Amino acid sequence: MSDPTNAAGADAKDSFGSSPTTKRVVIGGEWRRVSAKYIGVELVGVALFGVVAIGATLVFALTKWFAEPLGWIAVGVAVVVTLVMFVVAPRRVRSIGYQLRDDDLLFRRGIMFHRVVSVPYGRMQLIDINRGPVARFLGLAELRFVTAAAATGVTIPGLPDADADSLRDALVSLAETRRAGL
Amino acid sequence: MTEPVTPPLPGGGDWLRLHPATPLLKGGIALIAVIGFVLANVRERLIEMFVGGPESGDLFDELNRRGHLGWAIAIVIGGLALGVVAFYLSWRMHTYRINDEAVEVRSGILFRTHRQARLDRIQGIAITRPFIARLFGAARLELSVAGQDAKVQLAYLRGSDVDRLRHDILLLASARRAEEGVAPLVTPSGAAGVPDAVGPDSIIGRRVTELLAPELDPQAAPPESVVRISPLRLAGSLLASGGTLVVLIIAIVLVIVTASGREIGFFFLLVPTFLGGVGYYARKVTRSLRFSIAATPDGVRVGYGLLTTSNDTLPPGRIHAIEVYQPLLWRPFDWWAIRINRAGHASSGSGSQPATTMLPVGTRSDVDKVLGLLLPGLASADTRHLILAGMVSSGATPGFAVDFVPAPRRGRWLRPFSWRRTGYALAGDAVLLRKGLVWRQLVAVPAARIQSIRIEQGPLARALDLCSLTLDTVAGPVSATLSVLDRAGSISAFDAISRAATTAGALEDSSRRPMGASSGGTRSADSHQQRPEDDR
Numbered sequence: 001m002s003d004p005t006n007a008a009g010a011d012a013k014d015s016f017g018s019s020p021t022t023k024r025v026v027i028g029g030e031w032r033r034v035s036a037k038y039i040g041v042e043l044v045g046v047a048l049f050g051v052v053a054i055g056a057t058l059v060f061a062l063t064k065w066f067a068e069p070l071g072w073i074a075v076g077v078a079v080v081v082t083l084v085m086f087v088v089a090p091r092r093v094r095s096i097g098y099q100l101r102d103d104d105l106l107f108r109r110g111i112m113f114h115r116v117v118s119v120p121y122g123r124m125q126l127i128d129i130n131r132g133p134v135a136r137f138l139g140l141a142e143l144r145f146v147t148a149a150a151a152t153g154v155t156i157p158g159l160p161d162a163d164a165d166s167l168r169d170a171l172v173s174l175a176e177t178r179r180a181g182l
Numbered sequence: 183m184t185e186p187v188t189p190p191l192p193g194g195g196d197w198l199r200l201h202p203a204t205p206l207l208k209g210g211i212a213l214i215a216v217i218g219f220v221l222a223n224v225r226e227r228l229i230e231m232f233v234g235g236p237e238s239g240d241l242f243d244e245l246n247r248r249g250h251l252g253w254a255i256a257i258v259i260g261g262l263a264l265g266v267v268a269f270y271l272s273w274r275m276h277t278y279r280i281n282d283e284a285v286e287v288r289s290g291i292l293f294r295t296h297r298q299a300r301l302d303r304i305q306g307i308a309i310t311r312p313f314i315a316r317l318f319g320a321a322r323l324e325l326s327v328a329g330q331d332a333k334v335q336l337a338y339l340r341g342s343d344v345d346r347l348r349h350d351i352l353l354l355a356s357a358r359r360a361e362e363g364v365a366p367l368v369t370p371s372g373a374a375g376v377p378d379a380v381g382p383d384s385i386i387g388r389r390v391t392e393l394l395a396p397e398l399d400p401q402a403a404p405p406e407s408v409v410r411i412s413p414l415r416l417a418g419s420l421l422a423s424g425g426t427l428v429v430l431i432i433a434i435v436l437v438i439v440t441a442s443g444r445e446i447g448f449f450f451l452l453v454p455t456f457l458g459g460v461g462y463y464a465r466k467v468t469r470s471l472r473f474s475i476a477a478t479p480d481g482v483r484v485g486y487g488l489l490t491t492s493n494d495t496l497p498p499g500r501i502h503a504i505e506v507y508q509p510l511l512w513r514p515f516d517w518w519a520i521r522i523n524r525a526g527h528a529s530s531g532s533g534s535q536p537a538t539t540m541l542p543v544g545t546r547s548d549v550d551k552v553l554g555l556l557l558p559g560l561a562s563a564d565t566r567h568l569i570l571a572g573m574v575s576s577g578a579t580p581g582f583a584v585d586f587v588p589a590p591r592r593g594r595w596l597r598p599f600s601w602r603r604t605g606y607a608l609a610g611d612a613v614l615l616r617k618g619l620v621w622r623q624l625v626a627v628p629a630a631r632i633q634s635i636r637i638e639q640g641p642l643a644r645a646l647d648l649c650s651l652t653l654d655t656v657a658g659p660v661s662a663t664l665s666v667l668d669r670a671g672s673i674s675a676f677d678a679i680s681r682a683a684t685t686a687g688a689l690e691d692s693s694r695r696p697m698g699a700s701s702g703g704t705r706s707a708d709s710h711q712q713r714p715e716d717d718r
Contacts, residue, residue, distance in 0.1 A: 024639065024644060025637050025673060027637075027673060103684040104684060112640065112641050114644075115639075116637045116638075117635070117636045118680040120680065122684070123633045123634065123687070149654035149655055152633055152654050
């Protein structure tokens, strides 16, 4: 994960959860990962969450809304959850991956609740590119692949701007050659 | 493919008008009723206000006495004339056109709208005949295309023309135009032209025959393909549904509480509950009575309704998922129901949702027939046993090459009852999912309609080396998810299904291409694929 522009290059040695006795869903192939800078976006999100959660529980604790120890326990829980999310954020970002296979786009994400989605290129209805404020500051974009099924939910975050555009063009041209109507 | 014979366009491709009674049917009747109601109620007040004196007798006498009668009549007639002119203008401005590529509708007096639906994007055509419209011999035609609120409504049309119009539109839209040619068009259009010339007394006779006519024209479909439901079985299925249990429990609770005498107020809850229950059943019954499903040359036709009749035609390949299911209480009777997912689900609009129920209740042979209509590829001999196995049995069915891949035994920790039935099978051009022990379900998804394939694993499933598999389709009542599958097995299934989805999609695409090249219309649709707003 040292190379920040990792999105375009593939890392063959995908060590993510592939020990021989794993019970994880592991699908082979060369997974491309999103930019390491995306960890920054995640961390900002976690920090915001932490500020809100800890602030709210602190207010409850200081105004003695609950019985005496309960308020402070809530604050403690909020702090612990925020810290865990901080620690896990890099791993969560590393779990996001995608593959452009011959006929379909493969997308995975999640540690605890892992998900792998395969979308044949021909099912594409449209592609969105979104940039949030933090991501824009870091030069990142988010690519959303929309099919006729709302549940597909393929959203690749943390792509460097140029990569997002070229990936979109590649996907559109792939979809064009393998088009199927609805 | 030979040189395609273009069927004559309805109305020669010109702008056409709707049924003259349209403004009345669309709300005019309600408006008149409201005005009448208001007038009847506030009449006394009006007299008092304008004329004064509670001792005044009849309105006209009073007006006459004061010499205002002329004015009053003038105002009433003026208002009526204004309304008539507005209705007439809205009717005149509401026109539609059908050409080789699209159906277009223009409407509105001040705010004009112009909506266009490409023929090759039509997901289904529904014809609805609301009861009052039936009295006028009018019907509503709805073309649904995929997308939120993206349907083109032609309301109202002459009832006798609608079926022919639908046939024409589907013929124009389908790739079969070369084989079908013009032949089936000539007779009905010729016949439809004649009755209009007949005098007024036969109009009543014609209305009566239309009202009494069977919902499905016997000539429209070969009778052996028609599935009907006897009203008795329908009533029985409703009584044996989960709704009955809920109603019964509520009724019993209320009766007990009332009888115990402490809270008399609960008695007043009984009446609305009773009325609500009756309304629920009445709605279900009138929606499902006279149900029929049949194969017509244009696609699968589903018709239903007693007073308000509707029928819906699905062109081939517009069905995204099928579910055969059996609630627990239906099991002693061996009854089954079928519902589907389809694109173009209208989220707005009152009661005009496209039908997703393909069989409200039926026996096993009915299910066989309907599945044969919906997915002809599935009903072939070598996959027929799969349907039966998917409906009733659990575990493996020995002796066949293609079988359900069952869930492993360790799935019982998460699904103590249904793990035994959980399983999937790849049968030709469809994927079959079997699940549910109490509420038996068999889901079939045509491979060409799968939008994406998803594999998911939570922490509990990981500990048990399991995962869940989902086939995403367009939104609808059917969800194609299996939850406790063997991890290694489902990874290979994931690959196999995504390959099947791709090849099925490509196959369909290549079979559609030649037609696109010959008509020119679909070609341009291809290049607009990435812009859904063009589909309107």
